[in-house]
Every structure is written in structure tokens, then in C-alpha cells.
Amino acid sequence: MRTPFLLVTRSCKAIHRLQQSAFVSSVSALYRHQTISVLRNSSTVSCKDDRSYYITTPIFYVNASPHLGHLYSAVIADCLHRYKLLQGFNSKFATGTDEHGLKIQLAAEAAGKDPLTFCTDVSERFKHLFNSCNISYTDYIRTTEQRHHQAVKHFWSVLWNKGLIYKGSYEGWYSTQDESFLTALQVGDAVDSSGNEIKVSLESGHKVEWMKEENYMFRLSAFRSQLLDWLKGNPRAIQPELFYQVVLKWLQEDLPDLSVSRQRSRLQWGIPVPGDAEQTIYVWLDALVNYLTVAGYPDKHNQWWNVAHHIVGKDILKFHAVYWPAFLLGAGLPLPQTIYVHSHWTVGGKKMSKSLGNVVDPLERSKQFTTDGMRYFLLRQGVPDSDSDYTDDKAFKLLNAELADSLGGLLNRCTAPALNPAQVYTAFFPQSFPSEQGGRAVGEDYHMLEAVKNLPAVVEQHYESMHVFKALEAISACVRQTNRFVQRHAPWKLERSDIRDQRWLDTIIHVSFECLRMYGTLLQPVVPEISDKLLSRLGVQPDERGLADVNFLPKIRGMNCPFEGRVLGSDTGVLFTRLENLDIDKQNPKKTKKAKK
Numbered sequence: 001m002r003t004p005f006l007l008v009t010r011s012c013k014a015i016h017r018l019q020q021s022a023f024v025s026s027v028s029a030l031y032r033h034q035t036i037s038v039l040r041n042s043s044t045v046s047c048k049d050d051r052s053y054y055i056t057t058p059i060f061y062v063n064a065s066p067h068l069g070h071l072y073s074a075v076i077a078d079c080l081h082r083y084k085l086l087q088g089f090n091s092k093f094a095t096g097t098d099e100h101g102l103k104i105q106l107a108a109e110a111a112g113k114d115p116l117t118f119c120t121d122v123s124e125r126f127k128h129l130f131n132s133c134n135i136s137y138t139d140y141i142r143t144t145e146q147r148h149h150q151a152v153k154h155f156w157s158v159l160w161n162k163g164l165i166y167k168g169s170y171e172g173w174y175s176t177q178d179e180s181f182l183t184a185l186q187v188g189d190a191v192d193s194s195g196n197e198i199k200v201s202l203e204s205g206h207k208v209e210w211m212k213e214e215n216y217m218f219r220l221s222a223f224r225s226q227l228l229d230w231l232k233g234n235p236r237a238i239q240p241e242l243f244y245q246v247v248l249k250w251l252q253e254d255l256p257d258l259s260v261s262r263q264r265s266r267l268q269w270g271i272p273v274p275g276d277a278e279q280t281i282y283v284w285l286d287a288l289v290n291y292l293t294v295a296g297y298p299d300k301h302n303q304w305w306n307v308a309h310h311i312v313g314k315d316i317l318k319f320h321a322v323y324w325p326a327f328l329l330g331a332g333l334p335l336p337q338t339i340y341v342h343s344h345w346t347v348g349g350k351k352m353s354k355s356l357g358n359v360v361d362p363l364e365r366s367k368q369f370t371t372d373g374m375r376y377f378l379l380r381q382g383v384p385d386s387d388s389d390y391t392d393d394k395a396f397k398l399l400n401a402e403l404a405d406s407l408g409g410l411l412n413r414c415t416a417p418a419l420n421p422a423q424v425y426t427a428f429f430p431q432s433f434p435s436e437q438g439g440r441a442v443g444e445d446y447h448m449l450e451a452v453k454n455l456p457a458v459v460e461q462h463y464e465s466m467h468v469f470k471a472l473e474a475i476s477a478c479v480r481q482t483n484r485f486v487q488r489h490a491p492w493k494l495e496r497s498d499i500r501d502q503r504w505l506d507t508i509i510h511v512s513f514e515c516l517r518m519y520g521t522l523l524q525p526v527v528p529e530i531s532d533k534l535l536s537r538l539g540v541q542p543d544e545r546g547l548a549d550v551n552f553l554p555k556i557r558g559m560n561c562p563f564e565g566r567v568l569g570s571d572t573g574v575l576f577t578r579l580e581n582l583d584i585d586k587q588n589p590k591k592t593k594k595a596k597k
């Protein structure tokens with residue numbers, strides 16, 4: 001799928017530059033929002049090349065306020081979107097809210113509000129969270145919008161006209177919390193908080209009820225072999241691999257037809273079935289079509305629909321990897337290129353839930369840890385293949401160690417007036433650090449250069465398989481190596497009056513700056529504000545921050561370095577302020593251990 005960066009057309013490159021420049025000095029909240037709106041507007045400009053990319057988050061249910069897990073889905077998508085922009089792609093990034101269905105209808109009733117007002121309130125809370133956390137979506141979709149209603153009705157009519165939907169009756173289990181139909185094998189016994197015996201979904205633990213109603217069925221069973229063919233022919237379609245195997249296993253099992261509507265008498269809050277006012281379209285069919293609505297379905301979706309990638313949590317894998325591709329095959333549309341699956345955040349080893357009182361408020365935490373701190377923690381510590389447990393203490397330690405001490409400390413050292421009185425991007429002297437071992441550099445220094453040089457490829461591989469934590473691990477390991485490099489040669493001990501020492505000192509700083517420039521460039525998708533601060537301090541201009549500009553340490557290869565001799569950017573303070581006196585009230589780590597027991 002990838003083409004060399006150089007193939008980017010001039011117009012796209014210009015947009016890309018604009019997008020990059022939008023990251024500059026976005027520290028104040030006001031400016032940050034302007035920044036994001038520049039990003040949004042610019043990426044709706046159509047590029048006449050095939051380097052388009054379309055990434056989506058799931059759309060979020062509005063029955064409750066956003067929590068940390070929701071932000072996680074959004075941060076992963078934002079990171080991939082920003083990474084694609086860095087690569088020069090024209091990237092579209094959609095998120096939004098899922099507002100129909102019984103669950104929302106009941107939540108609105110419980111809140112004593114009319115459903116649309118209720119949905120608008122909660123949808124605004126999600127939007128506020130995403131704006132506050134620099135989620136640079138280019139489209140925010142709500143399923144209550146007209147454009148979406150039209151897309152869903154059209155999609156339904158296509159399936160209907162192809163004979164893929166028929167009137168039938170469903171009798172079986174339904175979970176309102178999951179808005180999902182379950183077979184007897186997926187249901188187990190449990191006792192609710194009042195001691196009543198109930199049936200629950202074995203997967204989600206949510207209560208299920210027996211229902212019997214006339215509704216429309218989709219011929220899901222007819223698509224089993226096509227789905228298998230798709231997956232066998234596209235082994236990277238579902239990532240990580242573990243989830244690909246899970247879906248393959250599901251497809252070996254029985255795949256009954258799927259109920260795709262509910263009786264209007266039970267569910268009013270939804271899109272009516274075209275031509276049958278007695279039935280409401282099943283909320284999952286409605287919700288999945290959001291990806292097409294944003295792409296411009298039914299008239300002008302091709303540019304984006306051929307390059308669609310979905311981020312989903314593991315709990316909604318079946319909807320995205322079985323139902324959705326079957327609907328798309330039925331409608332004669334291309335399938336998503338990748339479904340990236342992530343696991344969950346738990347607290348005290350348990351799923352976050354209101355009743356357990358362990359819900360982590362992402363807005364509150366991002367005020368404590370800063371927006372970039374929160375983003376870094378989620379992506380550095382979140383592992384797609386298995387659940388991660390959240391504690392404030394972990395975040396506190398990680399951010400202090402990696403952002404404040406290691407990365408911030410390195411920048412601080414090399415820009416300190418004591419070592420760099422002229423405040424310039426110092427010169428590199430090949431006599432001190434020749435391309436072949438010699439001069440004053442030692443073997444470990446060459447190993448470090450090798451690791452940093454290879455970093456873009458390593459990071460790309462990990463970003464593209466959604467192992468962002470591995471990319472960050474690799475960057476963090478290199479930052480530590482660069483710190484050791486500085487420590488090893490102790491430039492503060494060099495005798496400046498000796499020309500040889502002065503040159504070696506300049507060379508050490510130059511090499512460290514080159515490493516920092518690499519880290520700042522690669523970290524932009526994860527910590528946009530910190531990266532901006534770092535690159536600005538180094539004097540790297542907004543149009544010099546793309547992946548194609550990275551060209552690491554050209555002087556060692558006898559090439560010109562455009563940064564050498566430049567005056568550094570102004571000192572705007574430490575990169576990441578150490579977190580002190582953290583008020584860990586909600587989640588005392590000791591309590592967490594107890595809860596685990």
C-alpha cells in the first residue's frame with residue numbers, strides 16, 4: 001500500500017506543511033482549538049493523488065459520560081491520523097456519537113429529558129473531552145444527523161433490493177446494554193444486586209432478556225464463506241494477529257441470520273425501516289453506517305471508502321469484523337483495509353463501571369498530568385493484546401521518568417547556556433566523530449547512532465501494527481542511550497580553551513541535537529505539544545518536521561546539515577514539568593492492591 005514519500009504531489013505536500021505548521025505554539029487552550037480547526041479544514045481539501053487515508057474511532061454511546069477507555073480509542077486513532085499526515089498522506093479522521101437505540105431511550109427517560117436534548121448534552125461532553133485532549137478529528141458525526149439518516153435508509157434499501165433482508169421473527173436473548181442478540185451458548189446464570197437470579201451475557205456480564213418479536217432479518221449465514229475468503233486473503237486485515245485468529249474461529253462456528261430491526265412499539269428512538277413505519281432499524285446497523293456517512297455515502301464516498309481503517313475495542317469486534325463486512329459485501333462495497341483492535345483499561349483489575357465506583361475521569365486526569373502526559377501514558381502503557389490496569393501512581397512515575405527526566409533532561413542539558421553559551425545548533429566535526437570508528441567517539445556511540453538511524457523504520461512498523469507502545473519503548477530506549485552518550489563524555493569537563501576539546505564539545509551537542517530532532521519528529525503524533533516545544537527550541541521550522549525531513553546526522557556522511565550554525569529557538573521553559581505532590585485521592589495504590597485480592 002505504501003508508496004515512497006517523494007511521490008507526494010506538491011499540492012498535498014503543501015497541505016501537509018500547513019498541517020504541520022498548525023502544531024506550532026499551540027499551548028493556550030484557545031489557540032489549540034484554532035489549531036485543530038485548521039487541521040480539520042485543511043484535510044477536507046481534496047488531494048488528487050492516491051495517498052488518502054481514512055481512520056475512524058467507534059462512535060460512542062451517549063448513555064453516560066466519557067471515561068478513560070473512550071479517550072483511549074480516540075487517542076489511538078488520533079495518533080495514527082497524525083502519523084499519516086506526517087508521512088504526507090491526506091488523512092481523514094472521524095469520530096462521533098452513537099445516539100439511537102433502547103439503551104439511550106431508557107437513559108433519556110431516566111434523566112427526564114427528551115432523547116435529542118439528552119443526546120446533545122452528552123455528545124457535547126465527548127466533543128469537549130476530545131477537543132481538550134487535542135484529538136484532531138476532521139469530522140464529528142452524530143447518528144441523529146440528517147445526512148446519516150439518509151445514508152442508513154439508502155444502505156437499507158440496497159440490501160433490501162438485493163433480497164438480503166427478509167421479514168421473519170426473532171426469538172432469543174437480547175442485551176440492551178450491549179444492544180446485542182445472543183445465542184443460548186453465550187448466556188449464563190447470575191444474581192443481581194437485589195439477589196434476583198438473572199441471565200447475563202457471558203462475554204460482557206450484562207443482563208439479557210428473552211424477547212420474541214416479528215422483525216427483519218439479514219441473511220448473514222449466506223456470507224460465511226466470503227468472509228473466510230476475505231480474511232484468508234488478507235491476513236493483516238485484523239490486527240493484532242490474536243484478534244484475527246478469534247474472528248477466524250467465530251467463522252468456523254454457526255453463523256445464524258441476524259435480526260436487523262426492532263418493533264417500533266418497543267423502540268421509538270431510531271431510524272424507521274423504509275416502507276414499514278412499525279419497525280425501527282437495529283441500532284448496530286444504523287451505527288456502523290456512520291463510517292460510510294462520513295465518507296460521503298451514497299454519492300461520493302469512493303475516495304475515502306477504499307482506504308478505510310477502523311479502531312475498535314475488543315468488545316465490539318464481532319460487530320466490526322463479522323456483521324459489518326457482511327453488510328458491506330451485501331451492499332457491494334469494498335471492505336475496510338484494517339480493523340485495529342485494542343484491549344481494555346481496568347481499574348484494580350476490574351472493568352470500569354459506575355456501580356463499582358472505579359470510573360476514571362479522563363478530563364480530570366488530563367488536567368493533573370497535562371494533555372500530552374495523559375496521551376503519552378495511555379499509548380505507552382496500553383497494550384492492544386491484553387488489558388492494562390490503570391493507577392495514578394503508574395502514570396505519575398512513568399511521566400516523571402520518561403518525559404520530565406529522560407527527554408526533558410536531555411534537552412535541558414544540551415541547551416543549557418553553560419554548555420551552549422552561543423545558543424546555536426553547534427557544528428559537527430568529523431575529525432572528532434569520523435564515520436568509521438576513531439576520533440574521540442567510542443563503540444557505544446556508534447551503536448547509538450545506528451539505533452537512532454533505524455528508529456523511523458522501527459516506529460513505522462509498530463505504529464502500523466498498532467503497537468504504539470513498542471514504538472514508544474524504542475524511542476524511550478534511544479533517549480536513554482543519548483543521555484548515556486552525554487554522560488559518558490561529560491562535555492562539562494572539557495577544556496574550552498583547547499580547540500580540540502571545543503570541537504569535541506560542539507560535536508557532542510550536535511549529535512545530541514540530531515537525536516532530539518529525531519525524537520521530537522517521531523513523537524509528534526503522540527505528544528504534539530511537547531514535540532512542538534522541543535522542535536521549536538531546536539530551531540526546527542514547522543515545514544521541517546515531516547518524516548521526509550528527518551535525514552539523521554547528515555554530516556557524518558559528509559553531507560550538509562541545514563540546522564548547523566542556526567540560532568536556537570527561545571527557551572520557553574522545561575519540556576515537561578515534574579509531577580509533584582500528586583493528589584492521589586481516588587485511587588490509592590494500596591487500595592488497588594486490596595481490591596485485587
Ligand code: MSP
Pocket residue numbers: 057058059060061068069070072073098287288289290311312313314315316343344345346351352
Ligand atoms: N456505540 C458502540 C460503537 C459503535 S461503532 C459503529 C460502542 N460504544 S461505547 O461507547 O460503548 O464504546 C466505544 C469504545 O470505547 C469501544 O471501542 C470500546 O471498546 C471502548 N471502551 C469502552 N470501555 C473501555 C475500557 N475500559 N478500556 C478501553 N476501551 C474501552 O460500543
